[in-house]
Amino acid sequence: MAMSQEDLGWFCDNSEGNYTTNSPYKPNLNHLLSTFTTHQIDYGFYNLSYGHDHKAYAIGLCRGDVMPDSCRSCLNNSITLLTGNCPTQTNAIVWYEDCIFRYSDRSLFGTLDLSPTRFVVLPVTSNVSDIRYTQLATDMLQQLTPKAASGDSRLKYATGRVAVPNFPVLSGAVQCTPDLTSDDCSTCLLASIAQVRDAYDTVPRVRIMKPSCNIRFDINRLFQDPPASSPPPRNKARKLVLILVPIIVVVLAALLLIIIIILRARNSNKKNEIANVASLQFDFDTIRIATNGFSDANQLGLGGFGAVYKVISSSNDNLKTQFN
Secondary structure (H helix, E strand, O other), X not given: OOOOOOEEXXXXXXXXXXXXXXXXXXXXXXXXXXXXXXXXXXXXXXXXXXXXXXXXXXXXXXXXXXXXXXXXXXXXXXXXXXXXXXXXXXXXXEEEOOEEEEEEOOOOOOOOOOOOOEEEEOOOOOOOOOHHHHXXXXXXXXXXXXXXXXXXXXXXXXXXXXXXXXXXXXXXXXXXXXXXXXXXXXXXXXXXXXXXXXXXXXXXXXXXXXXXXXXXXXXXXXXXXXXXXXXOHHHHHHHHHHHHHHHHHHHHHHHHHHHHHHHHHHHHHHHHXXXXXXXXXXXXXXXXHHOOOOOHXXXXXXXXXXXXEEEEOOOOOEEXXXXX
């Protein structure tokens, strides 16, 4: 949801010095500003520089819910405003509802800057001043601070709403430039929140803007709820694992059972073969009686290991045996 493209204020820093038309800083800055939004950045934070000697640095930060096209539009408006209103200053900053833009002749990345500070009270349609706005806003913004500070290097931004009976819903948002550390982000936001009560004790639409962070609360809608998104892939993967693991376990158990049955069957066959071989072993006296004293009448012939005799078992089965 894009807000109005009217600026909330700008600051040309004369204390940091000016540059002249012939200064090498000027072409570096001009090139940086003219190409700033040509970079395709979809997360709302631009940190760019250009040049070697007298290098120019710039940072652009869009509100966390602003879409990329609206972000670039806001930054382009910022560049136009600053080049027109701060034509010779080496350092300048402008704040909009949708973005913050600043440039300098020193590196800005990772630097906590608490000044200058811009205090803004937006108009309301009726007299709705109430001391409860300040208390509700302070509590809400303090709760949002650690959420924003724990963000990553692309986004440090948190929003919320608070509602009490018979009172307008109050929206709040806090944001840091994501190049800050978590501690620096918290320091910047808490310093801004501490200024709410001192500056505005009863008003419902406030912005406190610093170079490194900003806070805002409003009885009007401040931000657009993010669209509902599909569950992250890891949840889908987890569901798939929960389905596949039991199936795999059952299949492995079945295979193991089949292997056990096969091995047992093989062992049983081996035992039977051993028993059969054992049943064909006789002592010498039994063989002598069965061959009628190794009678020539029972000799069937000669083998490679000796004579072969016919024997008669107790079950009258004809058997053959060989003796050396």
